[in-house]
Structures are given as structure tokens and as C-alpha cells.
Amino acid sequence: MGYDLAWLHDRLVVKGVDHDGHPSPVDMLDNYSIRPTPKKDRTWTQLTYFVFWWSATANVSNLYSASTGMAMGLTMWEAIACSLGGQLLAGCLMALNGRAGAMYHIPFPVLCRSSWGPWGALWPTFNRAAMSIVWNGVNSVQGTQCLYVFLHAIFPSIANIPNKMGSKSALTSAQMICFFIFWLINCLFLIVPVPKMKSLIYIKVVVYFAATFAMLGWTFSLAGGTAKYLNTPSTVHGTEKSYLIIKFLFLGLATYGTFISNAADLQRYARKPNDVLIGQIISFPVANLLIAVLGNLIAASSKAIFGELIWNPVVFLDRLMEGERYTPRNRAACAFISLAFVYSSIFSNIFENSISAGNDISALMARYITVKRGFFICAVLSYAVCPWYLLSTAEIFVTFLSSYQIFLSAIAGILICDYYLIRRGFLDIPALYTAHSGSLYRYFYGFNPRAFATYLLAVAPNFHGFLNQMGVQAPLGIQRLYYFAYPMGLCIAFGLYYLFCLASAPVGMKRDASWNEPGAEDHLDEDNVAREGGIAIEGIAIEDIAIIEKEAMVASKRV
Template sequence: MSFFRNRSIVARGAEGAKGNDVWLDNDDLRPLKLDDRTWTNNTYLTFWFSAAATVSNWYGASAAQALGLSMWESLACSLGGQLLIAIVITANGRAGAVYHIGFPILNRASFGIYGAWWPTFNRAVMAMVWNGVNAVQGGQCVYVMLHAIFPSIARIRNTMGPGSALTSAGMIGFVIFWLITCLFLVIPVPKMRVLVYAKLVVFVVSAFAMLGWCVGRAGGLGPVASHGSTVHGSEKAWLILRFLMLGAANCATFASNAADFQRYTKKPNGVILGNLLGFPVANLMVGLIGNIVGASSQNIFGELVWNPLDLLDRFQTTNYTPANRAGCFFIALMFVYCAIFSSIFENSLPAGNDLAALFPKYITIRIGFFICAVVSFALNPWYLLGSASIFVSFLASYQIFLSAITGVLLCNYYLVARGYLEIPDLFTSSKSGAYYFYHGWNFRAYIAYIIGVIPNFYGFLNNMGVGAPISVTRFYYFAYWVGLIVSAGVYWLLCKLSPVPVSYNSGWKEPKDYIRPDEQVLDGQALEDLEGSISLQTKQMPAEKVKDLQDLPS
């Protein structure tokens, strides 16, 4: 990386992007400043507990039980898949941890300065849709709380129609949840550490309270844990394989946009333990509680109630006592707090990064947060969930597109660029830029992306309702890994046949930690710590010569 080019991005930042580059640059998109790098391994450990503690994870963990696996088999499948995807999350977020840039900017290194717009737009739309879906679940949590306080809310006449997942009373909860989430969006992300820690305390207390409540009503843990599987032979083997793969594929969004939250780390290695340990352990704890609570419902009501919100409301509806109402209120409050952070970190933050990258002249990450909130409301997500189950299947199947993008990003960073990114060139449309490729588009990445999707597309259609042989259905269980490996392999081959400007055949080129040129202190130990942030030639110069270069005007 040229020392002069490193300094030029600072000059552009000070003056504001001009000309064609106005669509590529603003301060939110550039590598984070040192003061904004506040997250540590402990933060990421806590973050994953916060992210995992959601309504969908509670009932998603017990979904395998509903199809015939035992509670313990369901847990083992989830844990195995999440251990695998934790590796992908850590690996794909490495560029964010080292260079402190987000997913949209990382896309430019692989897909090109303009080619990055498609995967970025793609993910922005999905983030806004999922934000609406999460808000519906959050609204249901608020409704349980309101029902605990105001019993008359259950008697409000429903005018929403049969296609809605929310009643008129549920819509009150949705609006309240949406407004509360918008209030949290004004807090700078680096400053959310305390709130993330607080959420862990809230989750532990409330989750174990619900666990104890359900197990007590079910007659103890013994009867609950003794439920065996109801499937056998090859059917059971394929079911185990299916949910093992789903344990990974369901987290495809985290794997693709890992750079968005790993960019906040103080040190590049400060995310590794938090991801590899925190992610699977957090999901295991939530899955364990969710499975036990789901299994308890069989003993309590004679049927599996795998949605904890339905279970809570059923508790207070069947026995509307002050104790039951208080218990439902506080547990639902925990779900609300969890849903807020799920909305922010899984949807608002990615959408904000993406929208800021698509329209940097007009949109900052903060403005992107609120655009995401408004659009997710305008989509009427309560109708999406209530009237079109195939739409939800489509969202769940989106793994095949995300895995193909992730495969290209991983291959480019580890096998092609060898950990080296020319940071200034990620923010310029100059034809001499390393990531301009062909008119701003990298055809190699797009060919790899399309070929990575093709093997899974029939299974994707089958998952949406199109008839297909059982072999296609079973092949689709491996869709995420097929897309990831195929797209990465094709991209590597194309880069061998037609090398990209930033590529190396040997040696690891990653710096220890990238620091913005305007924050570099070029003396003694600081130079050593900034290895990789300036060119090898500059680092090898005498100290006097380096100081001369530093004193040059921008």
C-alpha cells in the first residue's frame, strides 16, 4: 500500500467526496477510528448471548422435536451446525476485524467498486424484510405484557382480517415495540456495550425463571427429559442430518455480514474466542432452555407448544391469577428486550451499513437505521407472516444466495489477496484503482456467484413448493456448504486464469491492525504496531526519511 495513497484518503475525507466518488465514500464507511473500536472478547461473548436470546431461536430450537427427534438429539444437531458456522463467521469477519470496515466495503474488494452494489442492495432488502418480521414477534411479546396488565385487550374486536399474523390488539403491541426500537437506534453502536451486558443479566434471570416455572408445572425435569424420538431408521438419520445442516444454514446472515460487527473490535484477535466459543455456547443455552420448555408443554397441555409466546399467553388465559400475570409480564419483557437487540444487530445495523454504502452522499449509517425501520413498517410484515407461508420459506431458503456471496469473499481474502486490502482504492472510481476491474465490475466474482447458486436452485424451488424428487430435497440439506465451496472454488480458478490486481501466489500479507493514516503516530513502537498500514518500502526506510514523508502536505 502506497504511503501517499494512504494519506490521500484522509484528504478526501476532510474535503468530502467529489465527482464520481461521491457515491463511494463517507466517514461512516471508512475504517473505524481508534476511539470507536471498543469491543473486546468479553463484549462478543455477551453479544452472542444477547443475539441468540430471541423468540425465533426459542421455538426454532424445538422445531426438530415437533418432527420426531428427541430433545437431546435436537440439541446435538443445533450445536453441531453452530460450531461449524462459528468458524465461517470468524473467518469471514476477519477483514472487518483487521481493517475495521463493514460488509458493503468488503464486497468492493471482491465484486468491484460498482459490482458490490448488487450483493449490498440484496442484503439491505433482506435485512429490512427480516426487521419487519422480527418486529411482528416483538409486537407479540408486547401484547403478552399488555394482556397481563389489561385483560380487556383480548376482547378488542379484530379488524385485521384472516391474512394477518396480528390481531388489532396485537397491532397495538407492534406499534409500541417499533417505537421503542426507534428510540434505541439513537444510541451510537460503540456505546451499546453496557446495554448488551445488561441484556445478558435480564436473559439469564428471566429465562431460568420461565424454565423453572414450566418444569415445575410439568412435574419435574425427569418426566420432561424422558421424551424419546418418534422416528427411526433412515428417516431418523436424514432428519438428524437435515437439522445438523440447518443449524449452520439458519445463521447464514451472520456469516455473510460478520464484518459489520467485527469491525468494532479493539484488536483483530479480540473477536476469535468470543465468536468460536460465545456463538455456539449462547445458542446451546437458548436451545437447551427452549427444548426443555417445549417438552414441558407436552406434560402440561398434552401437546407440544413450541412458540413460547403462545405458551405464555396460554398460561395466563387458562388461569388468570395475579401470579401468572406477573410471571408472563416479566418474561415477555425479557423477550422484548432481546427482540430489540436482535432487530438492531441482525437487521438495522446491516441495513444501515448497506444503505450508507449504496448512497453515501445522502445516507449515513444512522439515517440508514431509520430508513430500515420505516420501510420494515411499510412492508406490512404482519400480512407477510400471516398469509404467505411460502414467503417465509423463501426467506429461510435465502441461504443459497448468501452462501455464494460468502464463498467469494472468503476466497478473495484468504486465497487471492492473502489478507491484504488496498484500502484507499476501495473508495475511488479511478480506472487505475485496484478494484475498478472492468468498468467497476469484477466478472470473476459474478460468474462464481451464479455458478455457486445453480446446483441448489432446484432445491430452492422445491422448498418453495415446486415438486421435486426426494434426492433433490435431501441434496438441498447441504445447500449452504455446496454454495460456499463451489463459489469459492470457481472464483479461485478464475483468478488463476485471469489474475486480479491485488493477488499473491505466496506469503501472508495481512497487517497486524489497520489504523487510519490521520491517526498514525510514526515513531518507535508505533511503527511496529502499524505494520501493514504503510508499504513495506516505507517501513524499511530510515526514520529520518519516514519523518520527511510524514511532513509532506496531503
């Protein structure tokens, strides 16, 4: 038995290599998956990021995220304006929070160690990993619905499978079969290395927009033009409407809370730090604007065709094959459109959720889990959370989107404050991978009390509103206050963390106004970084890490 356990442990432990190709040990804070991205893998250019955000936004959920505003009573143009406003804010925050990833090529879990401490960073990492897993499941449900439409167009008998799932499920029994098939296909694509996915990004953009414009043209023709429904009046008025606009404006921001927090995961592959800016500040909101317009136009046309608003475009497609509409022509159109949506859903899962979840899960147990193993753990857990119960109605979907924002907003506020005001752009990379007693980021036994106190105080004002989202009764004022949850949590966390650091300055805090990011010639290009009990950097032993850190701090003042 002892031999078997030793063999299993040896198989599970992550194997690493140094620059000379020799085996190197790993520990709970470091493996090769979460080290700075090697120079050979920094291949994402301005064009890559520009196209990436068109690709990342090209998913089914974005088609009906904005149209849920129509389902709740806003006009089409009001819903689009709210969506755009929130996404402009999100794009700017992603650029701010991802700067450290683009500059130092480190993932989100490692960046968190600067402000939370090496062990304290496990908490925000766990938070973000949980949301990525849930979103992976939600996108899988959407991809499943697309796959079902594709199979329904080919095999009409699939619609005759008895449904045992109940009214609270977004998926029928037949669609649950499709969910398993979609899940297997998604797992197969996870084998492809992330740096080699650039071509898949480009293909996804073409496929998705071709299918979406085809669906728009088809539904327009069925609706008999646009004049009947482009100016459909709002069904809410006065104060209620004002608060609904605020709700969807900041919901457009909160929807991308995971992107804002994990921006470093995506920017770590940048060839140059500034290559990410145009994509995030321009490409991201413009792409979302176009998709919001397309999604709302498609949803609005459903009123003219069916006499009711169908906010989910996949359900819309399936309805176009009901009864007498189940014709060869309609079936072919639905099959091609839904197949394109299946493809886009697979890579939305990978780019938006699997990459971030893989980084997070790997950092939670770096000795045993690589990023690729994290991909598959995410896939398994996304099945286990039963995401098909989150998309049955527009109201449930909106509740889900807004329920987790208070936790991610506090994390983002702390990270932005730490990088720009506390560290002034300087990070000691070797120190981020160790809990050594001389480490710059050790704080209190590996935990930063300032970050945890800030987190609790930033979450507290919106916690009652969060409980209301979960079903606990709350006064109308609390409900409306929760509409501001994301910007409120972000600003409170940013301000409080700075005040706590002023009151009790952490080691390495920059008190002057100088900016301390390294120049391009000073970038750390090593795959392997110093860590407790680990390997050497450029021939310098780990025992000298205190000297390394001291010299790095002195050097940063001269930058």
C-alpha cells in the same frame, strides 16, 4: 421550484469532514459512515465480544429455532445436537469472514469491493440488506408478541379486540397495535450511537437469561417435573429421520447466514484483531447451546401442561393466562417475563439487523444515506414486508429460515476465498473507496466478472430446491439435496472463484504463499480515505492515487 429542489438536495447530501474538521465532499462510494472505524471508536474488547455473543443469541427466535426440530419429529436431544453442530460451523465461518473487518476496520459493503468491484459490490450488499430487513421484521413480530403478552397481563380487555387478520397471520388485530408500539420504541433506541451500546449489551444478557430461567422453573413446576417429557421418542424413523437430522444440522448453520456474511460489520469496532476470536469460536456456540436447551425444555414441558407441543414460548406464556389461569399470580409472572423479552427483542433487532442493514443501505447510496439513516430506512421497510405472515406455523418458519441461504452462502464463499487465497490478507484501503481507472479493484468498469460468474454457478445447483421452498413442485431428491444448500454453495463458490482467478489473475493477486496482513503499526487510522474526486490522505492528492496503490502493493510484499 429550482431553488426548492436545490435546498432539498443540499439537505439530503451527506456532509463529511476531514481530519482538520473542514467540510469534505462525499460521493456514491464513500461517506464517513462506511469509512474505516476511527481509532477512538475501536473500543470493543475481548470481554465485549464475549458478552456480545451471549447477548446476540439472547432472543426469542433462538428459543424456538431449535424447538422447531421437535415440532417436525426429532427428539429434544437430537434437535439440540443439530443446533449446536450448525452453530459451531457458523462460529468458525464468522471468524474467517470477519477477519478483514477486525484487521482493517471496514464494513461488509466495503469489503465486498475487493472481490466484486466497487460497483459490482452493490449486488451482494443489496442481497444482504434485503435479508437484514426481513429479519428485522421477523424479530419485530416476536417482540410484538412479547409486548402483547405484557399488555394482556395488565389489561385483560385487549384480548377482546375483534381479530380481522385471518388465519395466515401470526398476529391478531390487537397484536398489530402492539407491533406499531414496538416499532416506535425500536426506532427511538436507534438514535444511540453503536460504539456507546456496550452497557446495553451487558444489561440485555442479564435481563434475558433471568427471564428465561424464571420461565423454565415455572413451566417445570406446572409440568410436575422433567421425567415425563425429557425422553419423548422421535415420531420419524429410518431414512426420513436421517435426512431430517441433516436438514436441521445445516439449518443451524444457514440460520446465521447473515451473521457470517456481515461479520466485518461487527468486527470493525475491535480494539485488536484477535479480540473477536474467543467470542465467535467459543462464546457464540456455547451461548446458543444453552439457549437451545432452555428453549427445548420449555417447549417439551408444554406437552405435560396442555397435552400438545407449543414451540413458540411467547404463545406458551399467553396460554398460561387462559380461562381459569388468568390469576394475579400468573399475570404478574407473565408480565415480568414478557417485558424482559421485549427489551431483548429490541436490542436483538439493533445488534443483529439494524447495524448490518444500516451499513448496507448506506453503501448502496453513500452520497445520500448515512448508516443512521439506513437504520430508519430498514425500520420502515421491515414494516412494509408484512413479516407477520412468516411465523404462523413451525413449517412456515423453517421454510423462511432455509429459503435465502443459497444466495448468502455463495457471497461468503467468494469473500473468504478472495481474502485468504487471492489477496493473502492484504487490502489497499484507499482503493476500496474509488472507481478510478487506476484502482486496484476496478476490474471491468467497476464490476468483477469472475465474482458474478461464480455467484451464478454456485446458486444454480440449489435453485430448483429454492423454488420448491417457494411453492414450486420438485422431486424428493431435489428437496433433500437442498438440505446441503449452505455448505454446498459456500464450497462451490470458494473453489470456482479460486479457479477463475488462476485462469485469469486479477490485478494484485498474490501468487506466492506469503501472508500479507499489515502489522499493528501499519494500520490506517484515518477517518477519511482517498476516493475519486475526493480529499487527500496525509497531504497526498487524489491525482496521485495510482502511485499510492503501486507503493502499497510493493510495501505489502515486504510485510
